[in-house]
Amino acid sequence: MARTEQQSTERYGGRWFWRYASPAAFFPLAGRIERLCWAVAAVLGVLGLYLGLFRAPVDAQQGEVYRVIFIHVPAAWMAMIIYLAMAFWSLLGLWLGTRLSFMMSRALAPTGALMTLIALWTGAFWGRPTWGTYWVWDAKLTSFLILFFLYVGYIALAEAFDDVRKGDRASALIALVGAINVPIIYFAAVWWNSLHQGPSVVKQGGPSIAPIMLWAMLTMTFAFWAWCIAAAMHRVRSVIIERERNAVWMKPVVRGQAERERT
Amino acid sequence: MSLFAAAGAVFRREIRLFARRKSDWANPLMFFLIVCSLFPFAVGSEAERLRTIGIGVIFVGALLAAMLALPRLFDEDARDGSLELLLTSPEPLAGLILARVAALALALASALACVAPLFALFYALPAEVALTLAWAVLVAVPTLLLIGAIAAALLVSARGGAILTAVLVLPLAIPTLVFGAGAAQRVLYGESPLAELALQAAFLLLALALCPLAASAALKISTE
DSSP states (O other): HHHHHHHHHHHTOOOOGGGSHHOOOOOOOOHHHHHHHHHHEEEEEEOOOHHIIIIIITTTTBGGGGGGGHHHHHHHHHHHHHHHHHHHHHHHHHHHHHHHHHHHHHHHHHHHHHHHHHHHHHOOOHHHHHHHHSOOOOOOHHHHHHHHHHHHHHHHHHHHHSSHHHHHHHHHHHHHHHHHHHHHHHHHHHHHHHTTTOOOOSSOOSOOHHHHHHHHHHHHHHHHHHHHHHHHHHHHHHHHHHHTTTTTTTHHHHHHHHHHHHH | OOOOHHHHHHHHHHHHHHHHHHHHHHHHHHHHHHHHHHHHHHHOOOOHHHHHHHHHHHHHHHHHHHHHHHGTTTHHHHSSSHHHHHHHSSOHHHHHHHHHHHHHHHHHHHHHHHHHHHHOOOOOOOOOOOEEEEEHHHHHHHHHHOOOOOOOHHHHTTTTTTHHHHHGGGGHHHHHHHHHHHHHHHTTTTTTHHHHHHHHHHHHHHHHHHHHHHHHHHHHHHHH
C-alpha cells in the first residue's frame, strides 16, 4: 500500500489532483461538489427564472412565448458540452486506463440525453406558435435529433455487456467515433437543408437583446451548469458504490448510509 | 508474410466464401428488393408520387440491406475460432479488417448497385437518374460497411448485437445518405451532381482512412 503510493507520487510528480483519479479518494470530493452544485443550481435557478419570467420585458416580435429560451438555450448548450465532456473522459480512459474516467463518462451520458430531449421538447413548444409547426427539418433541429440518437446508442452499448470493463471501453470508443462525426453530420445537414429549401430559417439573436434578458439567460446557464454537474456527481457516486461495493474502503460508507436511512 | 500477402489471402478467402455460399450476399439483396416493392403498396402507384419518393426509398433500402449483412463480418468467425487466428496474426489487424470489409463491399455493393437502377425505373425515374443512383449506392454501401465494421467488431460478443449495430451505425451514415441521394436529386432537377458525388467520395476516403483503425481497436476491446 505504502509502496504503491510512493510509486504513484514519483510517477506523477506528487501533484495533488492525480490522487483523485482513485475512486476512493474521489468519492467524498464528489459528494462535496454535488452538495455545492445542488445549492448553486437551486439559488441561480430560482433567481434566473424570476428574472426571465417576471422581470424581462415582453419580446417585440414573439410576445411571451420567447421566454422558453431561458430553458431551451442553456439545455441546448449543456447537451453539446456534455457530449464533449463525455468524449474527453472516454479518450482519457482509453489512453490512461483510469477506471474513474469511464465512470465519469457513463455518469454524464443520461444527463446529456436529458438535456438534448429538453432542448428538442422546448424547441417544439416554441416552434408551434412562432413557426406554426412543432417540427421543421432544419439543420440545427436535425443535428440535435441525431445527437440524441448518439447518446441513446452510447447508453445502450454501455449496458450491452456483462463485463463492465468491456462495456466501458466499447462505449468510450463509440463516444469518440460520435464526437468525430457530430461536426460532419452538422455540415451534411446544413448542405442538405440548403438543397431542399427548408420551410423556415432560424434567426440568431434577433434585433437586439435587452440587458435583463441577457442576465436572465446567463443566470439560467450557470444554473444548468451547476445542475448538470450535481446530477453527474450524484450518478458517478452511485456508479462507484455499485462497482466498488466489495472494496475495503467502501464498508464504512455503505454502513454509514444504512445507519442514516435507519434513523 | 507481408501485410499485402496476408490481406490478399484474407480477401481471397472471403471472396471464395461468397462464391460458394451465395446466401451471404443474396439474402440482403432479396431484402432490398422486397423493401423497395413494399412502398408503392403503402403510398400508391401514381408515377408522380413514386418519382418524388423513389430516390430516398431506394437509397435507404440499400443502406438497410447493407446493415443486415454486417454481422457476417465477424460473428461466424468468432464462433468457429478463426477470428482468434486473425487476432494473433503478426500483421496489423486494421489491414486484415480492411481486406474483409473490401470483400464484403465488393460482393454486396456491386449487387445492390446493379439492382438499384432497375428499381429506379420501377419508380418512374429517368435513366440518367438511375445511373447516378447506382454510382451513389456503389459509394455509399462501402462507407456504411466501414463505419459498421466498428460496431460489428464491438458487438461480436454482446447481447442483442444486430439491432444495436443498427442503432449505432445508421445515424453515422447520414452524411453519405445526404450526398448520395442529393446527387441523384440534382440529376432529377437537371443539374450537375458532381459536387455531391465528390463530397460523398470524400466521406468514403475518410472512412477508409479511419474506420479500419477504429475497428481493430474495437475488436481488441470486445475479444480481450
